[in-house]
Amino acid sequence: MAATAAAILAVSTAGCTGAPEQGGSATPDVRIAAVGDMNDAGNIDPDSPSGRNAAAITRLVQDNEIDAFLGLGDFQYDTAYCDDYVNYWATLWSGTMPKLYWVSAPNHDWEPGRNEDLDNFMNGQCPGSPEKAAINMERGRIGNGEAYSKDLGNWHFAFLSSAHWRYNPAQAGAMTRWLDRDLAAAKEAGKHLAVVHHEPYFTSTTAEHERAGDHKPWIDVMWKHRVRLTLSGSQHNYERSCPVNNKDKCVDDGMTAFQVSTGGIALRPFTSSPRYIEKRFSDTHGFLRLTLHSDGSFDWNFVATRGPSTDSGTRPAP
Template sequence: MRVVPILAGIGLTAAAGACAAAPPVTVFAAGDIADCRWSRPASSGAAGTAALIAERLPATPDAIVLTLGDTTYPVGLPAEYRDCYEPTWGAFRDRTRPTPGNHEYYNGSPAPYFDYFGAAAGARGLGYYSFEAGPWHVVSLNSHLSPADHARQLAWLREDLARHPARCTLAYWHVPLYSSGGHPPATNLRMQDAWRVLLAAGAELVLSGHDHDYERFAPMDAEGRPDARGIRQFVVGTGGAFLTPFRLGARGGEARQATDHGVLKLVLRDDGYDWEFLGVPRSWSEYPAPDVNDRGSATCH
């Protein structure tokens, strides 16, 4: 794998000045995960990304796992969770905080998703909730609600952010606002109003999936304009499902790749965050492992 840099430069974290900083929290995140239609679980893409997380847990025993939607394929049936997700990413269920994707709804109801994750998925049927990860406030949103339910989600989001003021805030949902992937850009605008609410609250990060690739964006406002105090978005649809090529050239992209499965590792610090894309080592001998991983650091606003 080669992550292709698009814009030069990565922001470096300023030296920490606090005398008693809160302990950092490690997060592993990816979406578009378990698909066993053409392989057994042990040889699926989800098994490869699960191995990346498992081998790092001894060094980060309190790590959190975020799933960014489309947890199973093709339609989120109970059998898909039991036979494909559980043997791979199921090892992390006790530390997983999920968000639903469009495939969770393809069976007509996301009930199997809520059945599998239980209380960790928030209030049943809503698909949005928040929690604290060390010094960070973290919000999971649902990008597949009806207009009326989405309006209620926005009202909840405003109240939640007002109740939990934090220097550093991360939000995640399935459909990205910005992407160079294959889904039509107009379909991504459903979460633009949520981006505005988060931006007004000073949020730092948004994570999404949906497009089966990895892409990092510069901080931007809700209209896609560069903004030093804007939100940085990562698209991490590389959790194990088939990868898809880039078809667009979205503004603000800084790095991207669509050749290797992998997960995003974040270290959430008291005053900022570090990121690294971890690619699954390749099995063919001439290219034994990903050759470049995207990594960097930034401070909170």
């Protein structure tokens, strides 16, 4: 792979802005929508699960009811190139672009030497779709595998491409070292920490996927810095863990791991039952809404757009 470690990690902690305010106005809440695994090949049906999710999140963007939409990977199936993003994904989801922060997933989003257009699309470089994702408007071009981070209120988000564990483990190792430095700086600045990546570590098995065990170095770094929240996709269902540590134990200061891959692709049943999973279902499409408070507490609500299941709750401040 031609990209160097320096290029992969070029987009880093711009926007990390020191300690929270003292004695001034309170840092505002951060309102987020998040989902992955979004659109079937050739789909432009507004009444499909993908179309319903896209319309609901687009309304939140247009009404300024969210501050960010986190795209958790696998935007367009099966093997997406510029024409696929422009003709299919954008037909339903383009209204989310003004608040979109994204990660690339293997292999539907990006496989080196095959489909490499997701970063072009997000930077407005695919013919017929000049609009840029929010993070590209802020930072410029971001390559498919580049790590970056972003402060939202009193929270700090690191965005990582799971693809490197499959395609170039040496780059994944460099990204692990970047993550360690990035989270350390944000924690020193008084931020609460969150990480976004496509392939989940804290997850139930399906017939297609087990946990991403090769991601364990990332998990160890997250635990070291006491990340509060992780978001991933890939499994085609919904899961929420207990606050969990890097040894799969439920602990008060662990990570709450949300796996939200209910964006529109056909759903998969579970084939295992990890003890650290507190809530899960595979019968409902929808997306996750989060409200993150400046004290590190947060509220969540799964918004069902087709199907009977939901999930909501609050994690208190540390």
